[in-house]
Amino acid sequence: MSDVFLRPPFDNLARQHRAVAFGMWLFLVSEVLLFSGLFAGYGLYRGIYPAGFLAAGRETDIVYGTVNTAILMTSSFTIAVAGRAARADLGRMAWWLLVLTFLLGFSFLILKGFEYREDIARHLLPGSDFALSQSGAQIFFSYYWIMTGVHAVHVTCGLIAVLRLIIVSRKNFAWLSGSASEDATALYWHLVDVIWIVLYPILYLVGRAHG
Amino acid sequence: MSDTTFQPQAPLDYLHDGSTLRSWLFTTDHKRIAILFAISITLFFFIGAVAISVVRLELLTPAADLVSDDTYNKMFTIHGIVMVWFFLIPSIPATFGNFLLPLMIGAKDLAFPRINLLSWYLYVGGAAFTVLTLILGGVDTGWTFYTPYSTMFSNSSVLTAAMGVFVVGFSSVLTGVNFIATTHMLRAPGMTWFRLPLFVWAMYATSMVMILATPVLAMTLLLIVAERWFDLPIFDASRGGDPLLFQHLFWFYSHPAVYIMVLPAMGVASEIIACFAQRRLFGYSFMVYALVAIAVIGFFVWGHHMFVSGQSPYANIVFSFLSFMVAVPSAIKVFNWTATLYRGSISFDAPMLYAFGFLGLFTIGGLTGLFLATVPIDIHVTDTYFVVAHFHYIMVGASVTAFFGALHFWWPKITGKLYPELWARAAAITMFIGFNLTFFPQFVMGYLGMPRRYHVYPPEFQVYHVLSTAGAAVLGVAYFMPLFYLVWSFRHGREAGINPWRAKGLEWQAPSPPPHENFITPPVIEPPYDYHPKDLVVSGDTL
Numbered sequence: 001m002s003d004v005f006l007r008p009p010f011d012n013l014a015r016q017h018r019a020v021a022f023g024m025w026l027f028l029v030s031e032v033l034l035f036s037g038l039f040a041g042y043g044l045y046r047g048i049y050p051a052g053f054l055a056a057g058r059e060t061d062i063v064y065g066t067v068n069t070a071i072l073m074t075s076s077f078t079i080a081v082a083g084r085a086a087r088a089d090l091g092r093m094a095w096w097l098l099v100l101t102f103l104l105g106f107s108f109l110i111l112k113g114f115e116y117r118e119d120i121a122r123h124l125l126p127g128s129d130f131a132l133s134q135s136g137a138q139i140f141f142s143y144y145w146i147m148t149g150v151h152a153v154h155v156t157c158g159l160i161a162v163l164r165l166i167i168v169s170r171k172n173f174a175w176l177s178g179s180a181s182e183d184a185t186a187l188y189w190h191l192v193d194v195i196w197i198v199l200y201p202i203l204y205l206v207g208r209a210h211g
Numbered sequence: 212m213s214d215t216t217f218q219p220q221a222p223l224d225y226l227h228d229g230s231t232l233r234s235w236l237f238t239t240d241h242k243r244i245a246i247l248f249a250i251s252i253t254l255f256f257f258i259g260a261v262a263i264s265v266v267r268l269e270l271l272t273p274a275a276d277l278v279s280d281d282t283y284n285k286m287f288t289i290h291g292i293v294m295v296w297f298f299l300i301p302s303i304p305a306t307f308g309n310f311l312l313p314l315m316i317g318a319k320d321l322a323f324p325r326i327n328l329l330s331w332y333l334y335v336g337g338a339a340f341t342v343l344t345l346i347l348g349g350v351d352t353g354w355t356f357y358t359p360y361s362t363m364f365s366n367s368s369v370l371t372a373a374m375g376v377f378v379v380g381f382s383s384v385l386t387g388v389n390f391i392a393t394t395h396m397l398r399a400p401g402m403t404w405f406r407l408p409l410f411v412w413a414m415y416a417t418s419m420v421m422i423l424a425t426p427v428l429a430m431t432l433l434l435i436v437a438e439r440w441f442d443l444p445i446f447d448a449s450r451g452g453d454p455l456l457f458q459h460l461f462w463f464y465s466h467p468a469v470y471i472m473v474l475p476a477m478g479v480a481s482e483i484i485a486c487f488a489q490r491r492l493f494g495y496s497f498m499v500y501a502l503v504a505i506a507v508i509g510f511f512v513w514g515h516h517m518f519v520s521g522q523s524p525y526a527n528i529v530f531s532f533l534s535f536m537v538a539v540p541s542a543i544k545v546f547n548w549t550a551t552l553y554r555g556s557i558s559f560d561a562p563m564l565y566a567f568g569f570l571g572l573f574t575i576g577g578l579t580g581l582f583l584a585t586v587p588i589d590i591h592v593t594d595t596y597f598v599v600a601h602f603h604y605i606m607v608g609a610s611v612t613a614f615f616g617a618l619h620f621w622w623p624k625i626t627g628k629l630y631p632e633l634w635a636r637a638a639a640i641t642m643f644i645g646f647n648l649t650f651f652p653q654f655v656m657g658y659l660g661m662p663r664r665y666h667v668y669p670p671e672f673q674v675y676h677v678l679s680t681a682g683a684a685v686l687g688v689a690y691f692m693p694l695f696y697l698v699w700s701f702r703h704g705r706e707a708g709i710n711p712w713r714a715k716g717l718e719w720q721a722p723s724p725p726p727h728e729n730f731i732t733p734p735v736i737e738p739p740y741d742y743h744p745k746d747l748v749v750s751g752d753t754l
Contacts, residue, residue, distance in 0.1 A: 007324075008319055008324070009319035009320035009321070009324070009397060015396060018396065019323075019392050019397075020323075022392050022395060022396065023322060023326075023388050026388040026391055026392060026422055027384070027388050030384050030388070030422040030423070030426045033423055033426040033427055034427070034430050037426070037427045037430035037460055038430060041445065041456055045452075048451075049451065052451075127442055135451050136451055138450060139444055139445070139450070139451055139452060141443075142437065142444055143445075145437075145443060146434065146443065146445075150433070
């Protein structure tokens with residue numbers, strides 16, 4: 001069974017698994033640096049325009065933001081349990097948990113879409129008819145759109161990876177136990193979640209700290 | 212295979228293991244992917260070269276007589292973009308690194324062969340955007356994409372140019388991930404960290420820089436796209452943005468990018484110099500630490516590109532100091548290469564000539580870097596040809612020379628054929644002369660005040676420009692020569708045998724060219740650069 005998963009150049013499955021996880025960690029380091037370029041800019045402008053950022057931060061939709069945070073954290077939980085289940089040879093359970101993960105992630109995107117629609121309706125897209133007049137508010141919303149947009153692209157990539165697992169293993173649940181893909185996908189999904197955990201406070205909570 | 216009564220045949224070498232186009236385009240063999248990269252970057256090298264030829268011809272006279280100012284701007288921009296991202300960044304890592312890293316550590320392939328192929332396709336995707344940029348009429352921002360010009364004023368194809376660089380960045384990142392994972396996970400038993408060849412260490416350090424710096428550039432380019440096409444204020448000062456932020460983010464990548472270009476060159480030089488002096492590399496462990504130190508310190512010097520941009524004078528002092536710090540490990544390397552020659556049995560074959568060229572040009576490039584790290588001198592020569600000369604000494608003088616050194620040194624391994632030595636030496640010497648003739652006058656005219664990126668200039672600078680253009684012509688000849696005699700030798704060269712240079716290193720234990728699995732018998736692992744017995748130590752029990 002195990003040599004089905006062994007690919008050149010490896011001659012040892014355990015080592016191959018470690019290599020896949022290690023490679024994914026390296027890629028995640030790179031992803032963190034990708035977002036850090038945004039965090040640096042956000043930090044800089046918040047220092048320059050504290051009042052504008054506070055005012056603009058109050059305009060994001062806390063309900064959508066909070067519900068989406070809960071959804072994404074739950075999906076991280078389900079994919080983590082899926083990995084444990086796969087390793088315990090509970091392939092069917094692992095498969096259904098992946099389906100659940102996919103549905104949660106997908107609903108995150110749908111909710112985000114509704115939130116975007118309302119944002120646009122409330123003139124929160126920077127431009128000539130922008131709703132707020134405080135200096136820095138437009139820059140806050142530039143970062144809001146870019147950060148959540150790039151994050152949504154990552155969610156989409158993660159969903160494609162999860163969907164791949166679901167499709168490949170749909171007739172062979174045991175595949176999930178032997179392949180390193182589940183681990184690697186889960187690692188990526190957790191990163192997408194972790195990035196959101198940073199985005200949530202800086203976009204939805206900070207502006208509300210002063211009532 | 213079909214007839215078991217015959218004794219087992221030697222496996223086919225990688226060049227003959229499948230001859231269809233499909234067997235190349237869908238290969239996962241690191242050696243074939245290296246060849247794919249080599250062909251692609253050569254193509255782009257010539258695109259970049261044609262662009263700069265137009266620039267150099269225009270600069271023959273002080274007046275504008277060949278091209279319009281607009282075309283001129285587009286020419287030096289495409290030269291910069293193509294040469295930096297489509298030639299220099301992938302040059303040594305994606306070709307020789309790809310080919311040699313698994314061989315040098317005794318592995319069958321990189322850790323993730325399919326991702327390695329994906330790296331090449333990402334390169335091709337980025338390259339397609341760049342070609343599209345050319346078809347759409349080019350881009351005129353300079354390779355640095357400085358805001359607000361790139362986001363608010365330029366009427367050229369900034370979007371496609373930025374997307375090309377964005378996409379090719381992921382090729383770098385995936386190559387970096389692959390190299391690091393391979394070095395950690397696939398070293399042959401007995402190949403300990405401090406037995407790794409310096410070239411492998413150089414690839415490792417380069418990969419670190421690739422995965423940490425490249426994503427920041429990717430995001431910076433996305434911000435440009437956001438501001439230019441979606442009108443989101445990020446850097447626009449009239450809407451509260453800070454253009455300096457762009458420069459910080461850009462140079463946070465683009466200074467370390469210089470180390471992506473030069474660290475591999477250092478790795479190449481270490482292999483060649485030890486081999487052609489038949490000496491153990493002097494101070495092996497210090498060479499390793501110096502590589503890592505350069506990679507690490509290189510992340511904290513980006514502000515020296517912004518001494519006149521209006522950043523705080525205190526930041527200037529710190530960045531100046533840190534830039535000087537990089538010179539320490541760099542000097543350690545130069546001294547150690549030189550000391551390796553001591554009591555060596557030196558031969559002046561073409562790879563060694565290139566390595567010596569690298570050594571001299573890197574030293575000049577490095578020392579003039581110290582001029583530029585000094586704030587008052589930098590203020591005097593900012594945006595002059597002095598800067599242009601300095602970074603060409605590093606990026607062309609050091610990196611491209613080392614690239615050609617590597618090409619000649621490992622050509623017998625890659626193709627199984629020997630190149631014609633006399634022609635190769637002639638090309639190496641021509642390249643050295645042409646390079647210095649092109650760029651040394653630029654130091655002088657830059658110091659005298661000739662600004663970069665101008666196509667009309669005061670007549671007193673003409674003599675330097677004529678020298679420089681003449682040098683560029685010589686350099687062009689030198690770059691074309693290997694194209695002919697190497698291709699010739701691929702067809703008609705003498706068989707190289709396994710190890711024509713009496714070189715150490717596992718790649719020289721594999722057949723030339725190596726088969727798909729690299730080694731027929733498991734390689735024997737020795738201490739690194741074991742060219743002669745270490746004094747007073749019984750051979751073989753060191754490290």
